[in-house]
Amino acid sequence: MHNDFLEQQxxxxxxxxxxxxxxxxxxxxxxxxxxxxxxALITYPPTKPLNQQ
Known part of the structure; x- marks a missing residue:
């Protein structure tokens, strides 16, 4: 782990x-x-179904 830190540094x-x-x-x-x-995921599904217009 210490070697990884040194490499990143x-x-x-x-x-x-x-x-x-x-x-x-x-x-x-x-x-x-x-x-x-x-x-988008939080608001899915839309409040109005996609097949209704």
Missing amino acids: ARYQQETPEQRQAEKAWEAIAIAHLLNLIK
Whole structure:
């Protein structure tokens, strides 16, 4: 476990600020997609059946 931490720390130190920024942007997009999915699941099924108009 300690070796894993040291490996992650070494990788982080080698990243450029641009790489960190890109990773944070990707994480923000992924979180937004997951939140949208969670909201869709919470509100499913729709209050009005799909086959009725």
